[in-house]
Amino acid sequence: MSEELLAAVGRYTARQAGESPFATAIEGFTILRSEREKRTSHMILKPALCVVVQGAKWTSFGERRFEYRAGQALVVSVEMPAFGRVTEASPTEPFLGLVMEFDLAIMREVLQGLETPPARGGRLGHGVFVTHFDGALADCVLRAVRLLDTPQAIGMLYPSIMREVCYWLLTGPQGGAVARMTLAGNHAHRVINAVHVLRARFAEPVRVEELAAIAQLSPSAFHRHFKSLTSMTPLQYQKQLRLLEARRLMVTNAANVESAAFEVGYESPSQFSREYTRMFGTPPRRDVAALRLAAA
Template sequence: MSDVLVEMIQRYTDARAGDGPFTTAIEGLTILRANGERAPSHMIYKPALCAAVQGTKWMICGERRLEYRAGQALVVNVEMPALGRIVEASPSKPFLGVVIEFELAVMREVMEALHAPPQSDADAGAGVFVTNLDGPLADCVRRALLLLDTPKAIPILYPSIMREICYWLLTGPGGADVARIALASGHAQRVISAIHALRDRFTELLRIEDLALIAQMSPSAFHREFKTLTSMTPLQYQKQLRLLEARRLMVEDSAKVETAAFRVGYESSSQFSREYARMFGAPPGRDVAALRGTFAQHEA
């Protein structure tokens, strides 16, 4: 199966310029290719199946580092900022991968239809884990990629493939984590509600008490469960969201450093620049200039 997936992704990406990532005719399905190792990059991971078909990649979220290689997949159950890096790739053997974003409404429907659904009322577990990409799950990825050759079939057939993906994840080794974190009504789901509020209001002054109230938990219990789920504190989570958005504003909207800092909630541009350099490895001006140079090379 791995050879089949490699061939399919290789053929798809060979017909397109650059390394990718490549969006596809299937909403939420992205194909990855890198012909060499990549520098670490910060991004916001959405709930998704991130499959490595060839090569190796790692992800750091908070204090956790997870590596997944060919034949494995990263399962992300909660939206979170993280650092990712491709560490095994070359022109002769590029990194190849597929990202399939989850449809949580479908996940809920599948879970409700299970004869013996995984227990989902336990305390929160980590919001991301690595699983094997083999058997029926790998076949689902293969059939999803096959649909790219027949776009008219996508709206008819892809929903059933998504249901299968949800089924195999819920009934697999990590099923309890998927159910508990993505779907449950226990601690995990309440923390996720607070995460969504934090995501929508990350420019505002952070008060743990306010987030704990949304989660209907005591501040100490909320702080503990938040860190268990995301491997970072609420303050660290907010800071990464702010800095990622500021970076986007400077790169895509050509915002000045001070403007970007103010728009994401910083009152001090010097504090912003210090925290930015710690996260991205260079001061804002130098980092943005380097990113624009990289984008220009890809577009040339």
């Protein structure tokens, strides 16, 4: 990993008040810091480049876990619920990382402009992979971090940095995977559209047959391709989105267990509590009380 990038991220986080993650003046660009190993966190990741600058962590999607450390990055191609944990951090060498959400319009333009586009192949593939992070790609991210010192220049200069990031990913060793997963056409693109529909309507009863029709696949084929992309079944994906949103409602909006359960689509508070405890390891009231205490 670039020593310059390590120093730049370290300086930025040292100036920040409050707790990580640190939102920045660049939309979709978040910087992370932790001086200790953390308990498992739960989040929804958008299509993004997730870089480890120092330390190590793992992120899991459904049944698949990805471990990555300094000099590596996680590439996420479709919005998905995830579990993550910092596994290597200390006060002297804190975990440092950043998340750069992709601008898919720019990604598409870069792909279309390539003289020799990467071969995407016929298989949908997985929606996540780990790649090495160095050279020109690391230089782009370093310039993005430095740009935070001149926020008035972000609107003019950051889009060109994003174009470079897209270029290096699409022309790198995993270029075919990036093109196939992030900007997939025809068959795969329809599956991703169905994922987006489920994401938008997670609180509603949505039938697999309806999603399969959007993807123009049989229900069995859609189920298989959905799980290949997200490492979850459609039901598991929807359930995790519901529980994450319910947790947010209880922590930030002071909703009670029953109202949060109904708002995200549960008809039975007892079923909600069972599934919440299974996912987060603690009953909802106890979990929310602990989260509020930690944030106080």
